[in-house]
Amino acid sequence: MSSSMPAERCFHCHEPVLTGQNFVLEFEAQTRTFCCAGCHAVADTIIQQGLGDYYRFRTEPATKADAMPADLAEELASFDSPDVLADLASQEGEQHSIELSISGISCAACAWLIERRLKQLPGLASISVNSGTQRALISWQPERLKLSQILQQIAQLGYQASPFAADEEEHLYKAELGRYLKRLAVSGILSLQVMMLAVALYFGEWTGIDPEHQDYLRWISMLLTTPVAFYAALPFVTSAWRSIVNRKMNMDVPVSLAIYYTYFASAYATLTESGEVYFESVCMFVFFLQLGKFFEYRARAKARDATSNLLKIMPVTATQLIDGQPQSTSARRLQPGDCILVKAGETLPADGDVIAGTSSVDESMLTGEYQPIAKGCGSSVLAGSVNHDGVLQVQVTQPLALSRLGQIIQLQQATLNQKPKLAEKTDELAQYFVERLLLIALATFLVWFFWIDAGRAFWVTLSVLVATCPCALALATPTAITCSLAQLNRKHILIKNNQVLDQLPKLSQIVFDKTGTLTQGRFSVHQVQLFQPDWRKEQLLNLVANLERHSEHPIGKAFQPWLTEELPLDDVQIHIGAGISGRYQQQELRVGNADFCQLSAAPDAMVYVCLNQQLLAAIELEDEIRPEVPALLRQLKQRGFTLGLLTGDSSQQADRVASELGFDWLEKGCSPERKVAVLQQLKQDSEQLMMVGDGINDSACFHAADVSVTLQGGTDLAKNQADVLILRNDLSLLQTLLAGGEQTARTIRQNLAWSVGYNLIIIPLAVVGLVTPYIAVLGMSFSSVLVVSNSLRLLKS
Known part of the structure; x- marks a missing residue:
């Protein structure tokens, strides 16, 4: 008898407790059982550190933990070696920074747990864990805290951490994609089976069917629907539960209510052999939801392609010349002044100057110019570019982390982690909509049950919940913004501040610096x-x-x-x-x-x-005018922008340039303080400004403008301060930036208009009982897929 009883589940990882040993802890006045010493140790650590909220808010079981073996501890200790640390981490003052890949993170509660625990360590300066990418950015002081101690603390919590690598990113992407495909396959295949049974039941109602056959088909439908409801739909219900616990409704609340509302009502009808069953609605609902989620994930994955492509060309090794002899070394350990040898076909491991040899170099990944560029003594070369046909000796001027390639990658990573205000407003709108939707559904049920038709109250309410799910509303903004960022990156425009996408469509005036921006900067x-x-x-x-x-x-x-x-x-x-x-x-x-x-x-x-x-x-x-500038300024004036020239040049050349190019106003001989004052006055006159500059004296006024833009050839300070960095010395890309902002805004408006309009039409129809659950599933799912597909068009523009 006892052998047929289900095994007790581990409180930490939810795996069966099969050993005869007794691992228990007291938590929330209850005895908790664990499957092994590893899970017991991890849970004890979490609870003893006052982090028990993790078990209340997590949405999936933790990864099974194992006690740390001695060889693993020794392996982690090897990360404390100065040579290894120099390869893995970047240093700024007394602090080191590193990006870790952390496997086992399943939700925001996992990220919260890791952050809370590591913040208690002395010597940790900052930590930011991204549950979506399963990565953590950590800064610490090696004199007070060792990297191995950080990794050990993460391991004691039941997660596996290692220094981030591009290959590992690809592995995580494939693993996440596999989970999406499994749930999509389960819901899709079983939906087809349940739909065939539903067709038989429908025809049976019209033509007549034996009760025994009807019950048999219902029971088979219920069995096939169960994996869909409790496996494929699990992410929705866990997300809904987390939002309820945190007292913040999200779109998964009505989704989960609709799924389990329908499943349990249909199961009750099957058990009691009375009423209607809608198992096919459950399956189709989950399938289309998973399809929408899958498209959303693919859109985000495509948006990361630009960054991933750069990560993949990050060189790993280099050939350093020491006393004239070539020696293999890590690319990350190269310092200014080192001499390196770059053979034909190799990727340059650092920024530097050629001191011997001639060759041609492909810099297309960084500059967009696909023609080979001749390099000889005195020429500058960039990390990530490919040496074509000669052998070069290069003196390093910037290490890999501070090279142009390294800085671009860091900026792209930071941009993708930002959340624009427009996306935050849409999230607030979706939450407001969910709360009103639940009230409408409750009112619909009460009115139908007490005054119209009690027998139909259940199914009309179900249609309201399903048809009006704000999935499309929640997807409208983030998918469009993510796709737009990816496409602009492909066109060599790096947006460092996501708020730029909110501001671009509102601009009324564009202010240019002259020297080095409108002109070649080669005096x-x-x-x-x-x-x-x-x-x-x-x-x-x-x-x-x-x-x-x-x-x-x-x-x-x-x-x-x-x-x-x-x-x-x-x-x-x-x-x-x-x-x-x-x-x-x-x-x-x-x-x-x-x-x-x-x-x-x-x-x-x-x-x-x-x-x-x-x-x-x-x-x-x-100083010659850039060849693309006259045509660019004509196009900007045709689009209705007011153009201003703000320059420190006090000579007559400033007047000639302003007159020749047709600027609406000129302010010359300006100090940085004067430039800021002019921009502030324009903003007081209700102007929405873009400032385009490239010099040290332009960086101060970048903060006074709504959007600031600089070119790759600008000074380092300007590139650090600007909101947008054009990765080629081609000012015509400003048109591409403005067009991208307008197209993003237009796509978001289209998505929101469809989402809101669809709900305003479908709600009255569902409330009065004109929409069946099956049609509601199709309408809601089609709405989500349409919004995601519309956003994906940005990747092809």
Whole structure:
């Protein structure tokens, strides 16, 4: 007798307790049983640390835990090696940062548990666990806390953590896809079987059927529907229960009510041999829901393709030249100044400068230019690009983590984890809708039961719950935003702040910087007007070149060809938006605009040179307009944008550029503070602004604009501060960005209009009993699939 009784389930992992040993704990005034010492130890750790809420809020059983063997502890300890740590983690000051892949995370409660436990460790600076990607970003101080201790703490909670790798990401994606496909297959195959039985039952009602045959078909239908209700539909009910526990209704609440409402009512009708059965509605409902979820997951997966593709080209190893001898080393351990050897066909492991050899390099993954680029001595090369046909010796200028490739990947990861305000508003709308839907369903049942037809009250209420499920409403915004981000990434536009997608359709004015943005940023000396007879042109330009080599500004590079002799300069200071100063032969040297050089009256020029407040020269520079700019500005004006030019250049060249390109207004000779003041005044006049710039003096006004954009060729500070980074030095991509924002907004409006409109039409029909449960399932599911399919069109635009 006892052998036929079901085995007791482990409180931690829900697996059968089959051993004769007794592993128990007291939790919430109840004795909890465990299947093994590992699960017992994990549960004891969780409860003793005051994290018992995990067991209340989790939506799936935990992964079976095993006691940590000695060899695993030794393996984890190997991560504390300085060499290994240098390969795996990035360092900033005293803190190290690493991204971990954590298997076994099934829901937000798992992420909460890991975060709460690790935050108790001394030396942990920050932790962020993403339950969707099953990854954690951790910062810690190695002097106070070892990486092996972090990994051991995660293992003691019953999860397996390891440093993130692109291959592991692919493995997790395939595992999650497999779970979706299994549930989809179970619900789809069994739906077909149950539908065939339902057809027989329907024809039996019309033509007559023996009660024994009818009961037999109902019993078979119930047995086939049970795996659908308790396996394929499990994610919906666990999500609904979690939302109820947290007192925040989500769309899975009415979904779960509809599924189990129908299943148990049909099961009751089968057992009592009375009433109607709708097992086919349960199966079809779950199948179409799973189909919608599957499409949503595929859309999110496609949106991660751009980042995944970059992750896959991240080089792992490098050939370092030490005393002229090649030695294999980790690409992550390369530091500025190291010399590396890159053979034909190999991927460059770091940013650097070629010091020997010639070759052609493919930089298409980073720049979008598919033509091979010739490289020789003095040429810059980028990590992730592929060496075609020659052998190069490269001196590293930036390690892999700080390379252009590494920074782009970090920005993409951060962007995908953000949630735009528009998506948050849609979530709030969906929650509001769910609450009202439940009230409408309750009112429908009461009215039908007491005043219209008590026999139909159950099924009319079911139709209301099913037909008006806000699945499409909840999917309307996030799927469109995710697909839009992915498509813009493919077109070499990196959005670092997801709020940009909310702002792009609202813009009314676009403000441009001139130097390096509208122009090539490659200045050359055009004319020099000398004011002191003791100075020759070459002598003065050599002095200016010595001072300007301390600056990253494009104007400074114009003087580098004139550097013929190094001169002693002291106390060199850069004055952003004004110029550069230093001391030469105990005299103050200033190079910059007229105000910076304290000139009340001066000839028109771009650069002035003063020594001890005495004007030495006025220098006129040339800088060509980018070839794509005239056509771009014409298109922007045709679309109704007001165009402004905001520049630090005080010369007549600024007026010529503004007139030639047809700007609506010009503000020249601006300091960074003046630029910010101009933008703030425009915002007070109810203007929605985009600022496009590339220099250090533009970074301050980026925060004053609603949307800020910079080019890949801009300064590092500008690229860090801007909301949008165009990964090619092609300003015409600004049109692509604006079109992408408008198309995203249009798609979201279409999705919301369909979702809300469908519900406004279907609710009255369902309430008055004109929609059967089967038709309600088809309508709701079709609505969700339509919304996801409409969003997927963004990936093809």
